[in-house]
Amino acid sequence: MATLAQWKTSLRASHSTLSKNVDGVTSPLSAEEYNKTIDEWAQASFDQEVANNIIENGGESANYAQYRRDAYPSIGDQLDMQYKDAANSTTTWRNAIAAVKTKYPKPS
């Protein structure tokens, strides 16, 4: 993963100038606007890369609840798991939920 500084360097290299469109008129960003935009883009890219890495590989995050919600099986699938667990004395549902909680632990 790139560091925040590496993101800034990369974005400056790939965007030597930036423009805006205000009321239909295009003009270049001022130096202040340019620096602010590059800083914001770098921070957003860095944060997104960290988030994507956690979503894919798991790990602690303040957004663990959102990641868990996205990863849990649908309610229908969970009910199906619970029915089959009750009929077959298995632990499929419990294991599936535990796997999500383990992948995205609540920060201590």
Place this chain on the structure above:
Amino acid sequence: MGLTYISSVTASGSATLSFTSGIDATYNEYQFHFVNIHAATDSTYFGFQFNADGASGFDEAIISTAFKAEHNEADSATGFGYNGSQDQATTDGNGTYQHLTYDMEVANDEAYSGILTLYAPADTTFVKHFVANGNYIHHSGKYSQNFFTAGYINAEEAIDEISFKMDSGNIDAGTIHMYGVG
């Protein structure tokens, strides 16, 4: 009631798109129609912010909610739920761009389209409400995502400017049309 066309902005590798005129007391309701807003960078978010009369910086306080429904191209998964990472409850000067999308994909045939409605921006008694709904392709797994957000700008001052941008990277292409409703 009908729509009256006011103006448009078209992206062409633009960092921001803004309307700084035309939002006033003429109409009690304004609509912004997004047509094929295409990001230059994968896995980014498209959003908007406001300026109150005389203010700058596009950082008004916003209190908002967000939720989305989704269905993938493979027809093997669906989802629906509140999107807690895309809402905000901020204070004046600290508001961030309110997202109109979750995590967007940017293949050549993928873009965002939708409508944002802003109510009574020139009112100086009440906070200013907005409601938006649009559709795009989620960056992971080819999901059609229908994203809803609504909220209010926590300001009694009139709102007269609006800005749109991606969290990261340019708005590669797309047009926003502004209409008055009345």
